[in-house]
Amino acid sequence: MVSVAVAIVWMKDLIAVVMLLGIYGLLTASFFVAMDAVDVAFTEASVGAGISTLLLLVAIAKTKRAEHPVRHKPMLALLVVVVTGGLLIYGTFDMPIFGIAEAPAHTHVAQRYIEDSYAEVGIPNIVTSVLASYRGFDTFGEVVVIFTAGIGVLGLLTVSGGTGRRNQEITTKKMHEQHKVLRIVAKILIPFMLLFALYVQFHGDYGPGGGFQAGVIFAAGIILYAMLFGMNTARRVINQTLIQLIAALGVLLYGAVGMLSFVNGGTFLDYSVLLTDPIAGQHLGIILIELGVGLTVTAVITIIFFSFAGREEIQDYRNDTGA
Amino acid sequence: MLIGHYNYWVVVALMMLGFFIIIAHGNLIKKIIGLTIFQTSVFIFYISIAKLDGGSAPILAEGVSDYSNPLPHVLILTAIVVGIATTALGLAITVRINEAYGSIEEEFIQKQDNQT
Numbered sequence: 001m002v003s004v005a006v007a008i009v010w011m012k013d014l015i016a017v018v019m020l021l022g023i024y025g026l027l028t029a030s031f032f033v034a035m036d037a038v039d040v041a042f043t044e045a046s047v048g049a050g051i052s053t054l055l056l057l058v059a060i061a062k063t064k065r066a067e068h069p070v071r072h073k074p075m076l077a078l079l080v081v082v083v084t085g086g087l088l089i090y091g092t093f094d095m096p097i098f099g100i101a102e103a104p105a106h107t108h109v110a111q112r113y114i115e116d117s118y119a120e121v122g123i124p125n126i127v128t129s130v131l132a133s134y135r136g137f138d139t140f141g142e143v144v145v146i147f148t149a150g151i152g153v154l155g156l157l158t159v160s161g162g163t164g165r166r167n168q169e170i171t172t173k174k175m176h177e178q179h180k181v182l183r184i185v186a187k188i189l190i191p192f193m194l195l196f197a198l199y200v201q202f203h204g205d206y207g208p209g210g211g212f213q214a215g216v217i218f219a220a221g222i223i224l225y226a227m228l229f230g231m232n233t234a235r236r237v238i239n240q241t242l243i244q245l246i247a248a249l250g251v252l253l254y255g256a257v258g259m260l261s262f263v264n265g266g267t268f269l270d271y272s273v274l275l276t277d278p279i280a281g282q283h284l285g286i287i288l289i290e291l292g293v294g295l296t297v298t299a300v301i302t303i304i305f306f307s308f309a310g311r312e313e314i315q316d317y318r319n320d321t322g323a
Numbered sequence: 324m325l326i327g328h329y330n331y332w333v334v335v336a337l338m339m340l341g342f343f344i345i346i347a348h349g350n351l352i353k354k355i356i357g358l359t360i361f362q363t364s365v366f367i368f369y370i371s372i373a374k375l376d377g378g379s380a381p382i383l384a385e386g387v388s389d390y391s392n393p394l395p396h397v398l399i400l401t402a403i404v405v406g407i408a409t410t411a412l413g414l415a416i417t418v419r420i421n422e423a424y425g426s427i428e429e430e431f432i433q434k435q436d437n438q439t
Contacts, residue, residue, distance in 0.1 A: 014352055021356055028363050035370045036380045036391040043403045044366070052359065052407050059414040060352060063421040077347035085339040092331035114381070114390050124383040126393040127400065135397060142401040149408035156415040207382065212404045297404060304411045311418060 025049035038208040122279040136269040150300030193221035211290040215297025250296030337364035349429035
């Protein structure tokens with residue numbers, strides 16, 4: 001993993017760098033599996049090795065491929081890095097031994113989650129119960145951050161006015177003729193991808209999975225469709241206004257569940273009061289907020305991809321007419 | 324004793340590589356990639372803290388009594404998704420900079436700024 005990272009430092013061709021980053025993401029995911037963090041590995045595999053590679057590629061397609069060879073003062077930078085690294089390694093000598101049970105991280109609140117969460121929340125996946133129930137407020141904040149980032153990308157990259165329409169149809173036609181095998185395979189695969197995303201979404205209580213992972217996988221399915229069938233076709237299938245509405249709806253759903261527990265006499269995001277049976281209430285609350293998370297993540301990632309890719313086509317059109 | 328800390332050293336090595344890319348490279352996309360590597364090293368740090376010798380994945384099952392710590396998993400799980408969202412925002416800004424200046428190299432951008 002370190003050697004892949006070293007290669008990333010030296011490579012000048014940005015596309016090769018991005019490919020290496022994809023490999024790096026996959027290696028990180030397998031490391032997480034080895035560390036028993038299955039939920040995290042799931043997320044890293046779909047985000048690090050999938051979506052982030054894709055977004056970087058789209059961004060490179062719109063900027064420049066090669067890196068400018070001149071680097072200024074690499075020696076000074078190297079010095080700073082070596083000194084900082086040395087200090088950090090010196091600091092690790094005070095850290096607890098790897099994997100030891102007496103480490104401070106294992107002796108405080110985590111013990112309570114492991115012992116009591118099944119009686120209090122009633123779902124076997126502790127990660128999901130901590131994420132959605134005990135620390136539900138943090139997760140709410142994170143969903144809002146993702147939503148805000150989506151709005152930011154939308155604001156930065158969207159241009160008003162429908163330029164480049166004619167150009168889009170030409171590219172669509174070209175795509176149809178070129179990648180016949182790819183398109184047929186994708187046509188078979190995409191329903192299963194979406195189905196798998198839904199499984200991950202609703203099975204998150206019992207196995208690894210949940211709203212975040214499901215959202216990313218679902219968005220990956222949509223993006224695959226958009227890449228192979230052309231942006232124009234994808235825009236017709238997935239309405240832009242609708243998807244923006246869905247992004248907001250996810251956050252709203254999450255917040256509404258929180259407010260509902262207010263109305264029922266509990267504190268914010270306390271699902272036990274949602275139904276008469278507290279365990280059933282917790283179940284309902286977690287499923288609802290995971291749904292909210294899933295909706296927002298899917299919608300925001302799709303929005304980000306569409307605004308990046310849409311930008312490119314508009315640019316091409318301008319270059320064509322400007323020449 | 325020494326071997327018990329090797330995971331932290333891997334984290335430090337990755338973190339410093341990411342740091343080096345951020346400060347030594349002028350290319351904005353390369354900088355974002357460096358930031359991603361830096362970020363991943365922090366993820367690895369948290370996850371390796373959560374690891375417990377002989378522990379199992381934190382999904383309750385019959386006959387298992389030791390679990391890895393679920394709390395860092397939760398933190399990192401959300402951090403990854405937030406990370407991709409902020410990366411996307413950074414890339415969006417890069418694309419706009421490229422449109423405004425015609426370059427994503429720091430030097431050229433600064434040169435143009437100094438001329439005006």
